[in-house]
Amino acid sequence: MSKRVTITQVAAAAGVSIKTVSNVLNDTGNMRPQTRARVRRVMDELGYQVNLAARTMRTGATKxxxxxxxxxxxxxxxxxxxxxxxxxxxxxxxxxxxxxxxxxxxxxxxxxxxxxxxxxxxxxxxxxxxxxxxxxxxxxxxxxxxxxxxxxxxxxxxxMPSYEMTKDVVTRLIRSGKQRIAFAGAPLRSEDESESDYLARIDASCFGTVDMRTKGYCDALRENGRTVDTRVIRDCMFIDHKNGAELAAHLLEDIDAGHLELPDAIVCANDAVAFGVIHALASRGVRIPEDVAIVGFDNVPEAQYSNPTLTTINPHxxxxxxxxxxxxxxxxxxxxxxxxxxxxxxxxxxxxxxxxxx
Structure with missing residues (x-):
């Protein structure tokens, strides 16, 4: 087994003092940028690794x-x-x-x-x-x-302002002329929970990602003179790709059965749900955004590369x-x-x- 490279060896190879190496490790001290770069280069060349156990014993902190x-x-x-x-x-x-x-x-x-x-x-x-x-x-x-x-x-x-931004996006969709706006990825609804009780629970939400985004959706509809229709509020236990695809598939089944009209916009609890929704709709020939506009939340890097690319709320x-x-x-x-x-x-x-x- 090879021996651990020491700070003394690094100092000798870099032609500096042990204190200088310590300052480089802790990103402290005043030195020329060239010196700091040389010490780091020597650390890489020698394969130096910080001894966390020793640091913890000495300082009580691990960084x-x-x-x-x-x-x-x-x-x-x-x-x-x-x-x-x-x-x-x-x-x-x-x-x-x-x-x-x-x-x-x-x-x-x-x-x-x-x-x-x-x-x-x-x-x-x-x-x-x-x-x-x-x-x-x-x-x-x-x-x-x-x-x-x-x-x-x-x-x-x-x-992050989930409630405010979801409410703003739904309002923008309404002002752009969208008539039937659905929400995908809402809080899970129990089988024996009535429509009024479910909406009351959403209205009472004060914290939680899914809760606040669903509440923002509902409040935007009401404030713009729209009725909240729980048939297009699609709930799930996990807000991921799989559940997004399943929600969209079940929505299309209800539309095929004549229970609903196809929404012209779907706001999703996050980007993962949106990716699943896009996949399920596209596989059934639904055009995005011509037939249905899709909005996500999170602005994950994959949003730039989905097909189509995803409009999404960016929480920085x-x-x-x-x-x-x-x-x-x-x-x-x-x-x-x-x-x-x-x-x-x-x-x-x-x-x-x-x-x-x-």
Whole structure:
């Protein structure tokens, strides 16, 4: 087994002091850019790796952030993870991840694992609401929520204006002349839940990605003099490609049976659902956007390459990730101030699937 390259060996090979190498590792100190570049080049050539165990024993910190996130069955998880990694690296931190979601796992299910991983604090992207007494709020490390669920003023959180942007997009569709607007990816409706009870539950929503986007859809219809028709609000347990395709297929079955008219627009809870909807409609010869306009939410990179390319709400995930990382690092580095909540801005990225005016 080869021996670990030491910081002393790096310093000797680069012709600098051990302190200079340490400053390069920690992105501190004043030195010429050429010197910093030379030290990094020597590290790469020698195969130097930071000894995390030694650093932790010496400083009590690992310079690693933890990310608890849903599994990568839909593109947003990978997209957010990439942006968090980039934001962390810009601050001199690395990222370790732990995923949940398999077999209906929640973020709380990975809490025991977080204590086995060398992270100084954790960002949790929640798929479901956490109870006010959830153990996620009482960890020994700093916690940041990257979520539209309630953090009860207990931890810093980062969110996005899902309700406002969905409401704005539906309003734009109405003003563009769309008469029959459906929503795909709504909260799951129980078999014995009446139409009025289901709508009341949506109206009462205060937090949660799917809830707030569905509420924005309903409120936009009402405020523009339209009736909310639950027959075109299509619910599912998971907002992914598969469920999007299944929702669209079932919608077309109802249309073929004469129960509904084909919607002229479908607003989707996220881009993954939109991709599934596009696939199912196109396979049945429905033209997009000529017959049905499709709008997603998230602006994942795949939206530029779908066929047709996807019109989608852009929540500026880079800003979302950067805010979460900054909040967490500030807590790790000693900030003891009040709990903070930050919301990104959103705008509409117009592509082929819905040709709306800006």
């Amino acid at each position: 690693l952030l933890g990310l608890g996130i849903a599994d990568f069955s839909q593109p947003f998880s990978a997209y957010l993870t990439d942006n968090i990694i980039q934001a962390a690296r810009a601050r001199g931190y690395g990222v370790v991840t732990s995923t949940y979601g398999f077999h209906h796992q929640s973020a709380e299910s990975i809490l025991p694992e977080t204590h086995k991983l060398p992270a100084d604090g954790w960002i949790f992207f929640l798929g479901d609401r956490a109870a006010e007494d959830s153990p996620i709020f009482s960890q020994s490390y700093p916690v940041v929520f990257a979520s539209e669920f309630d953090a009860f003023g207990k931890v810093d959180s980062v969110t 995930v880079d800003d979302f990730a950067r805010a979460a990382v900054d909040f967490l690092i500030e807590r790790i580095e000693g900030y003891k101030g009040p709990v903070r909540r930050y919301s990104t801005t959103c705008d509409l990225q117009i592509r082929q699937s819905a040709l709306l005016e800006l």
